[in-house]
Amino acid sequence: MKLKKPYVLFLGDVEDDLAAKVAFGIADWRKEDCVGQIQLEGCQTSLDIPKLSLDEAQNMGAKTLIVGVANRGGGISETWHSTLIQAAEMGFDIASGLHQLLISVPRLEEVAHKNNIILHEARIPKGSFPIASAIPRSGRRLLTVGTDCSVGKMYTALAIERELKTREINVDFRATGQTGILINGEGVPIDAVVSDFISGAIEQLCPENDDNHWDIIEGQGSLFHPSFAGVSLGLIHGAQPTDLVLCHEPTRTHMRGLPDMPLPEILECIQSNLEAAYLVNKDAKFSGIAVNSSLISELERFALFDKLKEASGLIVFDPMILGIEEFVDDLLGKAC
Amino acid sequence: MKLKKPYVLFLGDVEDDLAAKVAFGIADWRKEDCVGQIQLEGCQTSLDIPKLSLDEAQNMGAKTLIVGVANRGGGISETWHSTLIQAAEMGFDIASGLHQLLISVPRLEEVAHKNNIILHEARIPKGSFPIASAIPRSGRRLLTVGTDCSVGKMYTALAIERELKTREINVDFRATGQTGILINGEGVPIDAVVSDFISGAIEQLCPENDDNHWDIIEGQGSLFHPSFAGVSLGLIHGAQPTDLVLCHEPTRTHMRGLPDMPLPEILECIQSNLEAAYLVNKDAKFSGIAVNSSLISELERFALFDKLKEASGLIVFDPMILGIEEFVDDLLGKAC
Numbered sequence: 001m002k003l004k005k006p007y008v009l010f011l012g013d014v015e016d017d018l019a020a021k022v023a024f025g026i027a028d029w030r031k032e033d034c035v036g037q038i039q040l041e042g043c044q045t046s047l048d049i050p051k052l053s054l055d056e057a058q059n060m061g062a063k064t065l066i067v068g069v070a071n072r073g074g075g076i077s078e079t080w081h082s083t084l085i086q087a088a089e090m091g092f093d094i095a096s097g098l099h100q101l102l103i104s105v106p107r108l109e110e111v112a113h114k115n116n117i118i119l120h121e122a123r124i125p126k127g128s129f130p131i132a133s134a135i136p137r138s139g140r141r142l143l144t145v146g147t148d149c150s151v152g153k154m155y156t157a158l159a160i161e162r163e164l165k166t167r168e169i170n171v172d173f174r175a176t177g178q179t180g181i182l183i184n185g186e187g188v189p190i191d192a193v194v195s196d197f198i199s200g201a202i203e204q205l206c207p208e209n210d211d212n213h214w215d216i217i218e219g220q221g222s223l224f225h226p227s228f229a230g231v232s233l234g235l236i237h238g239a240q241p242t243d244l245v246l247c248h249e250p251t252r253t254h255m256r257g258l259p260d261m262p263l264p265e266i267l268e269c270i271q272s273n274l275e276a277a278y279l280v281n282k283d284a285k286f287s288g289i290a291v292n293s294s295l296i297s298e299l300e301r302f303a304l305f306d307k308l309k310e311a312s313g314l315i316v317f318d319p320m321i322l323g324i325e326e327f328v329d330d331l332l333g334k335a336c
Numbered sequence: 337m338k339l340k341k342p343y344v345l346f347l348g349d350v351e352d353d354l355a356a357k358v359a360f361g362i363a364d365w366r367k368e369d370c371v372g373q374i375q376l377e378g379c380q381t382s383l384d385i386p387k388l389s390l391d392e393a394q395n396m397g398a399k400t401l402i403v404g405v406a407n408r409g410g411g412i413s414e415t416w417h418s419t420l421i422q423a424a425e426m427g428f429d430i431a432s433g434l435h436q437l438l439i440s441v442p443r444l445e446e447v448a449h450k451n452n453i454i455l456h457e458a459r460i461p462k463g464s465f466p467i468a469s470a471i472p473r474s475g476r477r478l479l480t481v482g483t484d485c486s487v488g489k490m491y492t493a494l495a496i497e498r499e500l501k502t503r504e505i506n507v508d509f510r511a512t513g514q515t516g517i518l519i520n521g522e523g524v525p526i527d528a529v530v531s532d533f534i535s536g537a538i539e540q541l542c543p544e545n546d547d548n549h550w551d552i553i554e555g556q557g558s559l560f561h562p563s564f565a566g567v568s569l570g571l572i573h574g575a576q577p578t579d580l581v582l583c584h585e586p587t588r589t590h591m592r593g594l595p596d597m598p599l600p601e602i603l604e605c606i607q608s609n610l611e612a613a614y615l616v617n618k619d620a621k622f623s624g625i626a627v628n629s630s631l632i633s634e635l636e637r638f639a640l641f642d643k644l645k646e647a648s649g650l651i652v653f654d655p656m657i658l659g660i661e662e663f664v665d666d667l668l669g670k671a672c
Contacts, residue, residue, distance in 0.1 A: 134562035134594055191532040198531050198566045226470035226616050230534045230570020237562040258470055275608070280562050 001126045003185035004063035005033045012080045013042040020045045023068025029158045035060040067096035074099025097122035097178030122181040125193045132199030139209030143241035144219045145273045149256045151249040152292040153219045159319035161216045163328045171214040180218045202238025224264040240280045243287045251295045288315040337462045339521035340399035341369045348416045349378040359404025365494045371396040403432035410435025433458035433514030458517040461529045468535030475545030479577035480555045481609045485592045487585040488628040489555045495655035497552045499664045507550040516554045538574025560600040576616045579623045587631045624651040624663045
C-alpha cells in the first residue's frame, strides 16, 4: 500500500474537530501533499487548506481522496456514498482507515474496478509477512514507546522525522497504525496482523539500511497495557531499535480503558522497554522522554520536566509545545 | 470449534512416527476418545489402537475423522483425497490442523455441505474475540511457559491435567495450538489470531471459574524468542495465571530456528515471566520447572535437577519420565 500523491482530504459532514482527527493529522504533517479539502453540507470543522469540489481537486492534480474521518464506531455515512462513487468514477484512488470498509459501500467496488482505481483500506494488512529472523541489521532505528496507549507516540515520531528532514538527514517515518499510514501514505496496521507475524511484519517495514539512515518508527500500545502489550513487545523485537523515546501523558489516572489498572512508574517503564529491546540489540538505549504536556500548566510542566530529567538522566521534551531541537542535537551528537 | 467424539485417527501414508505427531498426541492423551486408526497403503507408522476401515470406524460409533498428520510443509496428499471424500459422504466430521486447508481438497466442501458435516480447520480461529479487559477473575489458572519454543509446554500441561483428573479435581486443559486443539477437541490457535485480540482470545478461552476449578493452559513460544515473544506475552496477560510452570529442554544450544540467539538463564526467564504475570495478577507464582530430559543421561538428569532446584527453590520434574505426583502434591498443598 502506497498512496498516490497529491491528496484531497474528505471531511464528509463530521460534527467536530475530533471526528476529523485523521485529516488534521495529514494536514499537520503532510500539508505539501494536500491540494485541499472536500466538505459536505453540515460539516462542522475545517482545515487550513483550500475548500474544493471534486472537479477542482482533479484540476489541481489530486490523485487520491483520503477519508479524513475517525468517527465513533468507524462507520461510513450514507450521506458520503454519492461523493465516494463520483470520486471513483472520476478516477481518484480512495483511502480510508475506518472500521467499515470502503468495499461495503454499494457499487463502489464495481465502479472502482471499472475505472481501474484502487480502494486503500488502511485497516487491512497487505501482502504476506515473514516470521521474524531477529538477525542484527544496519541503520539507525528510533522507536517511540509509551507509558500508555494514545500518549503521543505517533506525533513524537513525526516531529522527530520532520526535524531530521529539516537537517537534511536521510530519514523515513514508519507507520504502524491506521492514522499514521494515511498520514504517511504507507505502513503496516500492526494490530490487524496475525500474531505470529507481528515482529516479522515490522522487520519487513524497516529493513536494514545505510549506517547514517534513520527509521523513525511509530510504536503501539504499551508494555504495561495488558490488552495490547503483546503487540508492543512484538513491535519492539521487530523494530530492533537502536534508540527509544518514551512517550508520556502526565494527567492519566489509569491505563486507557482500564479504570483499575495504574500507570507504570517512568523508570520501571524505561527499564522494561530496554530489557525487551536488549533481546534483539544489546546496544539499544533511551534517547529521551517526550511528554504531551498540553493539559498541564506551564508551572507544572517545568516542575515535571525537571523531575523526570533528574530521575532518568534523559532529555525531556514536549515535541508539540517546546520543540525538539535540543533533543535532536543530542540524538545526532550521540550517534556520531 | 468442538469436535464430536469418539474419533477415528487418519494416518494417511506417512513415512515415519514424527509425521504422525498429532495422531500420537491424541492417542497418548485421549485414547478413550479414539475407536481406532485408518492407514493407507504405504503407511510406515502405527498407533497402539485398532486398525479400521471407514465402515468399521462408523460401526464403532466414530463421529469425527481427525487427520493425525503433521508433515513437513503441511500439505494434504492427493493419495488421501478419496478417503476424505468418502468419509464426508458417510457423515463423518473431518478435522485437520494442516497448513493446507481441507476446503482446498476438490469437491470436499461441496460433499461436506450436502451431507451436513463439519470441516474443522484447527489453524483457523473461529468466532470473534474481545479486547482483553484484564479484570481480575476467580479460579486457578496454571500456565506453562518456556525457555524456548517446542520444549514440552503442551505435554506438561496435559500431564498436569491428567494427574488432577485422576485426583478428581475439577480441571480443564486449554489448548492454544493446532495439535493441542486436535487433542483436546477445542481451543484457540492463538498464533493465527489478529494481534489486537491475543489477550482477549485467551481471556475468552479460560473465563472466570469456581475457586477450586483449575484451567491448565498451554503456553506458546517464549518471552526470549524474538520471533514470537509478543504472542507469549499476550498469552500470559490473557491467561492471568495464578500458577506458572517453566518448561525447559536442556540440550538446546540456541533458540529454535535462530542459530545466533542464546538460551536465557533459567532464573532470568522465571523473573521475566513473573513480571509479565504480575501486571494482571500480583499473586502469580512459579510452581515448578518441567524439564524434557529425554535426551540426557540419568546421571546428567539428576545433576541438572539438583542444580535447578537449588537455584530456584522450585520442584523440578520431568512429567514424561519421572512423573508428576510430587509436583501436583505440592501444587495442591500450596493452593489450599
